[in-house]
Amino acid sequence: MHPLYDCIVVGSGPSGVQAAQTLLEGKMKVLMLDVGIKQDRFYQDNLPNSSFTQVRESDPNQHHYFLGKNLDSVAKDWQNKQDRLTPPLAFTKELVGLWQSKIDKNNNQFFMESMAKGGLGNAWGRGAFTFNEKELDKVGLAREEANRSYQKIAQRIGISGTRGQAVKLDPLLPPLFLDKSMQYLWNKYDQKNNYWRRRGFSLERTPLAVQSIPKKGRQDEQYWDIDFWSLGKSAGYHPGHTLDQLLLEPTFTYLPQHYVFKFKDQTDGVLVMAKHTGTLEEKTFRCRRLLLCASVLGTARIIMNSLHAQAHKRPLICNPFAYGIWLNTKMFGQQNSIAKSSFSQLSLFEQATDPGSFNLLNLYTYRSLLLTKLMNELPFSYRFSYQICAILKEMLVIGGLHLPEESHPTNYIRLLPDRSSPTGHILDINYHHDDRRLKKAIRSINKPLLNWGAIPLMTQYTASGASKHYAGTFPFSTREQKFCLSREGRLHHTRHIYVGDASGFRHLPAKGPTLTIMANAHTIASGLLKNFKALLSVEDSLNK
């Protein structure tokens, strides 16, 4: 039996590390349990320290990270059009199939989970949006607390952008530079911005968890256009940055290779059961409070297994997602800026039918995607596809469209027994989203884009779950009801179990939820801290 910890945090993703930091600032003794698969040393050692174009022009071994060790992205993964993880980031989904099995009856779902150090935060596009008041109400978060927490997280991680629909924070770091192609779109919008706003469209700089100026030992954006290939050398924030700081704290313990599968809520604390992923040995840990930050699907597995709720249906929310390619006609025969960032540069908001709700298209110029990947989307001969791509590459604008989503009774998950799984269960996900909503939104969003000279080339409607934004399995509820969370994040009908990820969100706005998830984790950890300090003072007075 291990020593008694004040709090055990499960998971090292964006919510886990932020909650742990808040708890440590309150002097709590924290244990973080995590599977914690690390990025392959091969990629860490081989990652280039120069810009995308320099690497392409001079490095004879570039295929190692652009195509993967042993050219895996071609040999094994060449038709994968869902996750879009570059080979150096493929560790994000390593081992998941073995430990976290899922049923996919029609092979048309793409729900991503992660057992990596940093969790799904490794696959995050660094979009750092704040929800507006109506969105916070629908999600079930208290406005004032959420705004305070946004501010706190922004101070910790650094957010660049300009105040507007996308982000309402002060102060922000200066926004990143726009490249030539995006500058054209921005200028066209800016000439008639009042007109477009009246029509329900607004174009803004994408707020990013990226350092636009050097700060706190993290380097600023170098505009090397290699951000999605080079995790450690990018100016973009990822949970590993916070985890590295936490490891210096004397009251913090990080135990990787531990897969948490069950807890027991007792009068005086919690027992947490985990399996060592190497030896499969089962271990039990004790703590006063348990904070689950294992991402929505991971947390659902642990709670349903612990509360013997197998076969019990829990709702699931996921943003419908499509991506498309547009041709910026202004860039015909011109070269785009060499120095550029790979992250989303502009965000196009479209007022949805529901007031205060938006559809969101994030725009990128993605040179570092490599023509190889684009060629795979075209049905022509490779020679002809190459010629087309070579002509059009400077004109390509990639857009990712997210729609807001509510809970629907037909979309649910349940845990079923499965003897072949090391955890003894399998997750059955039943999810369907209607592509007609996406098609309608694409048609509508094409109007301003066409006006600004961007011609739609193709749209890919992705499988359910491909947005990687999940929520709603244990929704917030003010009434004490089973499988729901209190505003403080406590799982109703338990004493010491808290949930710090997006499981409680009752709604998912189109804006990426990562910043809100981190802010919510901070709010819950702060509440837990207050509650815990009150408990300690009661214990002290009883002892006296």
Next chain:
Amino acid sequence: MFTQQEAKVISRYLLKVDIDQKQVDLYAQTIASGDFQLSIFEQRIFRHQIQRPIHCAAYDAILGWTHPNGNIRKRFFLMFSILETTPQFSDHFLGVHNKLACIRIGFVGIIKYLFHLSLGILFLTFQFIIHRLCTPFMTASS
């Protein structure tokens, strides 16, 4: 030996370039270690493409529609990926054409592609008929 020949033929078809032994080895190693097996019908087509490089474009044009996920396309895709990540060919991928060159390449490219596609339909139909006719004999002899 055949893999070496196919690497050279495919690279010449894709970019009109001659590759070094390093790229040939990389191609051969990946083919040997991954799932690039061809069906009997695909082997017949692929042999034609490699032995008569002039037919490469026609088969490639039609396979993009009929067998987009087939292993012949995968082999071409592999070679294309290797070429794109080879510094000596980076100009082919990073260079920018002026407007006139873009129009010329685009126009000529479309005409050539349509011509190759029509040829590809004829070639593939012919190969399919031959394959169907030969299959009973091949099954009997095996």
